[in-house]
Amino acid sequence: MILPETIDTIRAFNRFYTNKIGVLAKDYLATPYTLVEGRILYEMGARERVSATELNRDLGLDPAYLSRILKKFREAGFIDSEPDPADKRSQILNITDMGREIYETLGERSRRQIADDLQNVDDASQARLVDSMQTIRAILDPSGALPPPPVIIRPYRIGDMGWLIEAQATAYAREYGLNEKFEALIAEVAGKFIANFNPERERSWIAERGGKRVGSVLVADGGGDVAKLRLLYLDPEVRGLGLGRTLVEQCIKFSTLAGYKKLSLWTNDILTAAIHIYKTAGFRLVSEERHAMFGPECVGQTWELNLREAKLSAA
C-alpha cells in the first residue's frame, strides 16, 4: 500500500535534495569543471581501466556527450586510452597521473565542502544522518547498496544492557505477545549480572554491525561448577546468519576454559530458533514447567550441556 503522504514526503525530499545538489552544481567545487565532468573524473579515479560504454551505463549520459568530454580529457592529458585487445571497437580508458591529481583535488574539495556542512551537526545527528542515507540507498537500490558490514563481537560497554532489554522486550512482545513482566525479568537479570560481575568467572558479548548493536549473550556464574547462559538475543535483521551459533559457541568455550563443568540455561518453548541452536550445540533438556509469567501460556525449559562431553565431541 502506498500512502499519499508517503509520496508527498518523497516529493518534498526530492525537491530539497535537488536544491542541495543544484547549489553544488552551480560552480562545481570552485573548479572549471561541470558536475558531470567531475562525476566522470570520479569514476575514472575510483576504478581503473574502464571503457566508455561502462561509464555510460553507470552514469546514464548521452554517448555523444560522453565521447566529447572524454576527448577533452584526453587532450588535456587527464586520461589516456589503449585499444581493448578483446574488442577492438572499444578503448580502455585510464586515468593519468595528472588526471589523478585533479581527481584528488576534487575529492579533497568535496570532502571539505561536506565537512563544512557538518560543522554544526553534533555527533549523534551525524550518526543518524549517515544511517538514514544508507537506509534510503538500501531501500531504493537494493542491488547497488553496499554489502552489510561484518558483524563483530565485543565485550559489554555501558548502555548495552539497556539496549538489550529494550530490543528483546520489544521484539518478544511483538513476536510472541510477551508482556511487561518479561522486560522486568531481563532487566533484573541484566542488572544483577553487572552489579555482581566477576570478570574471571563471567562474561558478556555484544554483536555489532556497522556500529549498531544486533545481538548479545552472557555467561553468569550459577554457583558451584555450573555456568548459566543468559540473554541470548539476535535482532531480526541478523537472524539466519549463523550468528546465534557463534555466540553460543563463544559461551561454551569460555565456560570450559573458566573451569565450569556444566552450562545451563532457561528458555521457553516458543523460542524455537534459539532452542534449535542449543540442541545442535549439544544441550539436553532436563526439565520443563508450564507457566504464564509473561502473559501467554508457555513452557519454561531448562537445558544443560556437560562441558567435558562437549569438549570431547568437538575434538
Add this chain to the structure above:
Amino acid sequence: MILPETIDTIRAFNRFYTNKIGVLAKDYLATPYTLVEGRILYEMGARERVSATELNRDLGLDPAYLSRILKKFREAGFIDSEPDPADKRSQILNITDMGREIYETLGERSRRQIADDLQNVDDASQARLVDSMQTIRAILDPSGALPPPPVIIRPYRIGDMGWLIEAQATAYAREYGLNEKFEALIAEVAGKFIANFNPERERSWIAERGGKRVGSVLVADGGGDVAKLRLLYLDPEVRGLGLGRTLVEQCIKFSTLAGYKKLSLWTNDILTAAIHIYKTAGFRLVSEERHAMFGPECVGQTWELNLREAKLSAA
C-alpha cells in the same frame, strides 16, 4: 568530531541521489519542460502571488535565466503578473488556470513516477524511507524543517525501561563518568518496579517527542505512607524546557492523590539540574552520605517532600 567514513558515506549518497535526480531530469516526466521549469511551475502552483525575487531566493537561479523562463511562461499563458502596489519595481506573479492545469499534470506524473518506484517496497521499508528522508532534512536544514513536535507524556509501554536504562547510563557515563554499576542499579530498580507493579499505588511516565522517547520518571511504593520518586531523566535535547518540573509535578500530584504522606527520593550531588528542580518543588534534604558506588566519589542525597505541606503551599 567528523569521521572520514561519515564524509565518504555522504559523498556516496550524494552521487547516488544525483544519479536518481539526473535520471528524472533526463526527459522531465515526459513533458516538454526542463526540471528547472518544472520546479518553477511547482513553486508557482504551491503558493500564490510570488515575486520573481522570492522565487529566485528559494531556487537559487540566475536572475537573467529566471526572467527569461518567466517571460516564456507569460507568453504561453501559464502565469500572469500585476505590478506590486507596494513596490513598483516588482511584479506579483500568479499562476493562471491554464498554468494550474500544467502544474497538476506535472504533479500527477511525478506522483505516479514515485508510486512506480515504490511498487516493490514493502510497507515497513516505506515507513523507514520516509523517516530517513525527514531525518536528513531536519539535520541538514534545521531552519526549513518542520518545527519540533510537542512533547507528550504517556504511561509506560514495553521497551521503555530498556530505553531508559540505556539512555541514562550512557548520558551519565558521558557527562559525569559514572561506571557500569550505575547501569546495573537502574536496571534493577526498573526491573523490580515493573515486576512488582501495583497500579493503584505506583505509576510511571514517559515523555515522548515526535515518537521518540525523551524523558521519564516514576513513582514507586516506598512502604508505609512514603512514595519514592525514581529514575527522573531528560534527554539532553529537551533539557531547559521545563519538562523536568512538569514530570516532578506529575509525581507530586499522583502521590498526593494516592494518599501518600511523603514523597522521597535518592539522588547524587553531581546532578545539579535535577536537584534544582527538587528544591524548587519543595523537597528538603534529609540526609547525605559520601560514596563511590559508581566510580567517581560523590555524595548520595535523600530528599523528602511532605505532601500535605506541598498541597497547602500550592493552594
Add this chain to the structure above:
DNA sequence: AATATTTATTTGACTAAGTCAAGTAAATCA
C-alpha cells in the same frame, strides 16, 4: 561463409540552457 544485425564509439550540425555585463526604473540610505 556470406549477410544481416547489433554494439561501441565518433563526428557533424544543431538547439537551447545558462551566464555575464550592462541597462532601466524604483526604493532606500546618507
Add this chain to the structure above:
DNA sequence: TGATTTACTTGACTTAGTCAAATAAATATT
C-alpha cells in the same frame, strides 16, 4: 538631494547537451 541598492530586463555570448548519421568491429542468422 544625490548616492547606493534592489528588482528585474535585455543583449550578446558560450557551451552543455541532443539527434541523426557514419564507421568499424563483433555477433547472430541463414
